[in-house]
Amino acid sequence: MANYYDIDDVLAEEEILPVVFQQAADCFGLLDSSDDTNEVEAGAKAELPFWLARDLHVRGVVAVDVPPYFRKVSRTRKEIEADAAHVDLRGRCQYFYELGLKIAPLVGDKTIGPFLLVAFQTRYKEVLVRAHTAASAVAPKHLTLLTNEEAKLYEAGQLSTAAFKKWRMGGPRLQRAPVLGRKRKPIE
Amino acid sequence: METGAQDGSSGYSTMDDYESLISTTDAELLKRAWQNEKAAPQILRFEAALIQRSREQIKLMEETVGEFTRNGIDPLTVSLYQMDLDRTVFLLRSYLRTRLQKIEKYVFHIQKTAELWNRLSRQEKRFAERCIEDMEKHLDQSVLSKLPSSYKSHLKQSSSSEEDDMVPEPRLDTYVICRSKRFLGAFQLDDRQFPVNIEADDLYALPYKSIKPLVETGQIDLV
Amino acid sequence: MASQADAHAATFSAAELEFLAEDELIEIVPNMRMDPLNLICGDFGPFRPQIATQVPVWLAVALKRRGKCTIRPPDWMSVEKLTQVLEAERDAEKFQPLPFHYVEISRLLFDHARDDIPDIYMVRSLIEDIKDVRFHKIGTGLEIISRERTYALRLKNLSAMEANIVRPFVTRALQTFYKLNSPDMIQESDSVSNRQPQTANRGPRRQLKDR
Numbered sequence: 001m002a003n004y005y006d007i008d009d010v011l012a013e014e015e016i017l018p019v020v021f022q023q024a025a026d027c028f029g030l031l032d033s034s035d036d037t038n039e040v041e042a043g044a045k046a047e048l049p050f051w052l053a054r055d056l057h058v059r060g061v062v063a064v065d066v067p068p069y070f071r072k073v074s075r076t077r078k079e080i081e082a083d084a085a086h087v088d089l090r091g092r093c094q095y096f097y098e099l100g101l102k103i104a105p106l107v108g109d110k111t112i113g114p115f116l117l118v119a120f121q122t123r124y125k126e127v128l129v130r131a132h133t134a135a136s137a138v139a140p141k142h143l144t145l146l147t148n149e150e151a152k153l154y155e156a157g158q159l160s161t162a163a164f165k166k167w168r169m170g171g172p173r174l175q176r177a178p179v180l181g182r183k184r185k186p187i188e
Numbered sequence: 189m190e191t192g193a194q195d196g197s198s199g200y201s202t203m204d205d206y207e208s209l210i211s212t213t214d215a216e217l218l219k220r221a222w223q224n225e226k227a228a229p230q231i232l233r234f235e236a237a238l239i240q241r242s243r244e245q246i247k248l249m250e251e252t253v254g255e256f257t258r259n260g261i262d263p264l265t266v267s268l269y270q271m272d273l274d275r276t277v278f279l280l281r282s283y284l285r286t287r288l289q290k291i292e293k294y295v296f297h298i299q300k301t302a303e304l305w306n307r308l309s310r311q312e313k314r315f316a317e318r319c320i321e322d323m324e325k326h327l328d329q330s331v332l333s334k335l336p337s338s339y340k341s342h343l344k345q346s347s348s349s350e351e352d353d354m355v356p357e358p359r360l361d362t363y364v365i366c367r368s369k370r371f372l373g374a375f376q377l378d379d380r381q382f383p384v385n386i387e388a389d390d391l392y393a394l395p396y397k398s399i400k401p402l403v404e405t406g407q408i409d410l411v
Numbered sequence: 412m413a414s415q416a417d418a419h420a421a422t423f424s425a426a427e428l429e430f431l432a433e434d435e436l437i438e439i440v441p442n443m444r445m446d447p448l449n450l451i452c453g454d455f456g457p458f459r460p461q462i463a464t465q466v467p468v469w470l471a472v473a474l475k476r477r478g479k480c481t482i483r484p485p486d487w488m489s490v491e492k493l494t495q496v497l498e499a500e501r502d503a504e505k506f507q508p509l510p511f512h513y514v515e516i517s518r519l520l521f522d523h524a525r526d527d528i529p530d531i532y533m534v535r536s537l538i539e540d541i542k543d544v545r546f547h548k549i550g551t552g553l554e555i556i557s558r559e560r561t562y563a564l565r566l567k568n569l570s571a572m573e574a575n576i577v578r579p580f581v582t583r584a585l586q587t588f589y590k591l592n593s594p595d596m597i598q599e600s601d602s603v604s605n606r607q608p609q610t611a612n613r614g615p616r617r618q619l620k621d622r
Contacts, residue, residue: 002357004345097587105595113596120591124584125554131580132550149587156579164576167425168518215452219431227422245451264477265445271473272450278430361589363582365566365574377563384563391566391574393581395589411571 008148012095012102013051019062020045050099054106066103069093070112077115084122088145096147123150131157214241215276220409222283227365227410228403229358229396231290231298234309242280249273287312290358295319296343297357360397367391368408375399422578428571432515433469438483441474468516472523482524485510488517490530493537500544506568507541514542514572549577556581562589 003009021044040046048056056062069076069092079087089096097116104112123146130142131154146154221235253273256266291298291308295316298304308316327342338347345353367389374383377398386392391411402408434452440463447456448470455466463483466474474480486492487510496507510516517538525531549569556564564585566574590596 002355002359004354005356097591101590101596110597113591113593116596117588117591120587124556128553128580128584129550132546132577153580153583153587156583157577160576160579164425164572167429170518170522213453219434223423223431249451262445264479265448268448268470268473269450271469272448272452275430275433275469276451361586363585363589365578365582384565387565391569393564393566393585395562395586411574 008095008098012098012148013054014049015067015093015095015099016047017050017053017067017103018045018065019048019053019056020065021062022060025061050102054102057106064103064107066107066109066112067093067099069096070100070103070109070115072111080115080119080122084119085126086145087119087123089119089123089147089150090145094148097149120150124153127154128157130154132161214238214245215279218242218276218279218283222279222286224403224410225283225286229360229362229364230400231287231294231304231307232404233307234287234312236309239280239283239309242276246273246276246280249276288315291316292319294356294358295323296352296355300343300352300355360400361395363393364396364399364410365391365393366399366403366408366410368402370407372402372407423575425572425575428512428575429515429519431571432512432519433472434467435510435512435516436465437468437471437485437516438463438465439471439474439480440483441480443479468519472519475524475527482520482527484520484524484528484534485516487513488520488528488534488538490533490537493534493541497537497541497544500541500548504548506545506548508568509541509570511571513538513570545573549573553577553581553584556584556588562592 021040021042024042025040046062048062053062053064057064068074069089071077076087076089076092093099097120100112100116104110104116126142127146127150143151143154217235217238221232221238225232249269250273253266253269256269291312298308298316299320305313305316324342328340332340332342339345341347341354343352343354368386369388371388372386375386375398376383377394384392384394386408396403399408403410440461441458442460443458444460445456445458447454447458452467455470456464458464458480471480471482475482487496496509500507517535520528521531521535528534562585564581
């Protein structure tokens, strides 16, 4: 696994998913604090983090349901269709795209992919324009709507634009490291 | 190691390559090696012969500059030779340092992948071995020795892991910007794409893995 | 998503591109006599008063700063040529061909050889305008990525600095598009639903953390 230490990947798997137990299970009482027995019946609903839900789903213990914002008929989908750029996706799920990429193959929902793509296509343009033009006048309001990936993208554009402007303003170019003037020691 | 990358070269001939090689200075080659190494997500083959020659040139030039100074050659000339020397030294240092950074970052992955391990120079191998020793010792002392016996590996999450699933690797699907010196013709990016025509001297943004063979054979340069 | 590519994003600094640009050749007219220089990067000179010769930009700037030469601005840096480029740049959707390092070289000459550039204010403002028009076009060009399913992007006639500025954004965005367009996500795949019962029986093998 190439991205074991990738903090964003770890955090994306912390996102909570609704699940339905497919079979009665022992030792899951912890998940429901209102219940003092240690059992869960088949058909019981619960909310689990993705990493746990995936594992239980693969074993057939639970069936993962997609979170409301990925459902075929949902307010989020309608909003994205109407005015994608101004939808508060961060409020729905900070790891919207990352989680979507993980959940779609798991539940075999082929409508999630195109939905994510449409959302990213439309919102990408807004991020593009703001990242390379807004200079330092960051639009804080817009930033609060962005998911983790979109915010990173924005930041990438901002940083390189700022670095270029700094270079163009001038100042000491290629700073000479103090050691450079000195005689180099033999290699071996 | 990965699939989907096809060698899409047409019009490539070793003769062209030979000609461009003899007409290209080592300074030019070093610059190219530096750019490729900086832009590639993965460690590239160590340019042993080139680096050897560059070191010799640097040494020679240092001697020349020293001699000029002793012989009272005019300071302007000396300073110009010194600047040329400084520029070459910068390239060499930055090239070596870029590689060390990659080695440090992906040391376990490089260690277990023979193809990559063989790309390192003798000194780099020594460096990698020491890195590995230090990392293993550090992980062991700070965490692993305190865990139950099936979780003591620094490569595997647990003893039931089928593969080394805790080893960071460079992402080969990273996009890079590249440029070819000659027309490469229709190039198949991957199986779900129309071929891309790679024209001479144009810039393209492509996934590294799709052009990896072209980078490794020097047919395309990363910029 | 592309988080491991972060460190990779800032591949070259502006100063490093300037370093590369300094190897481009430019014409100088020396006002002194100096023997040929046999440098690692090539042989230059001999230098004779009033006799033009080609040297790398870094060498030209070094001599200029010591008052040993005048620099002849490259052809493309004339008011006439730049006016043509600016007009064409405004009219056409395509990028006009300019030297790969035009941004870096023009800055170097503005900084170090002001008195050698005729109509420097005009030249400077033309280059600024050209750069602005081109950056605007880059923006529109990149919007296209989102309209078409683009995996490979051709950056025809984009200069080194321009490509470097958009690199972190573009490479990251393309990577995300690429992932969202993957067959797993877009096409219907039977293997997904078939996989479940098989893996369900695989027993205790368990990944602590999976992809």
